[in-house]
Amino acid sequence: MTLAATIMPSPVGALTLVASDAGLVAVLWENDDPLRVRLGPLVEDAAHPVLRAAADQLRGYFAGERTSFDLPLDWRGTDFQKAVWAALLTIPYGETRSYGALARAIGRPSASRAVGAANGRNPLSIVAPCHRVVGSGGHLTGFAGGLEAKSLLLALERRRDELPL
Structure with missing residues (x-):
């Protein structure tokens, strides 16, 4: 399954946001080890609704306007x-x-x-x-x-x- 991704600038460096149709899958660091979170193929899609919402909420967090997140999450792990x-x-x-x-x-x-x-x-x-x-x-x-x-x-x-x- 291909996942949607976009890169957003932040005060802690470029963050790669990754989403499925079910929710946000990952927020990855600029120099993240690719073996830390294994995701498979990614397709750039800045218009994906989950990615747009995640980017907006993260900007609010960094601006000091948001203390929590309200996003659908698609956890992938044990x-x-x-x-x-x-x-x-x-x-x-x-x-x-x-x-x-x-x-x-x-x-x-x-x-x-x-x-x-x-x-x-x-x-x-x-x-x-x-x-x-x-x-x-x-x-x-x-x-x-x-x-x-x-x-x-x-x-x-x-x-x-x-x-x-």
């Missing part, structure tokens, strides 16, 4: 990965969780390393906020977009929370 990725959606904007906390949230308290591996394969970066997952001491750990992008995303969310109402 049941365990999907459970981890769904748990990412429960981490509130501007907050972080450790891998251990995420493992406990999915009912697998001893699976921190497996949670880390699934988090690293999250195909929906930013939308499913894997950047909000940090090491047990609160330190930044590996991130497909790079630690600089992770730091920028976390800083963006902190600044939004600090704006006066």
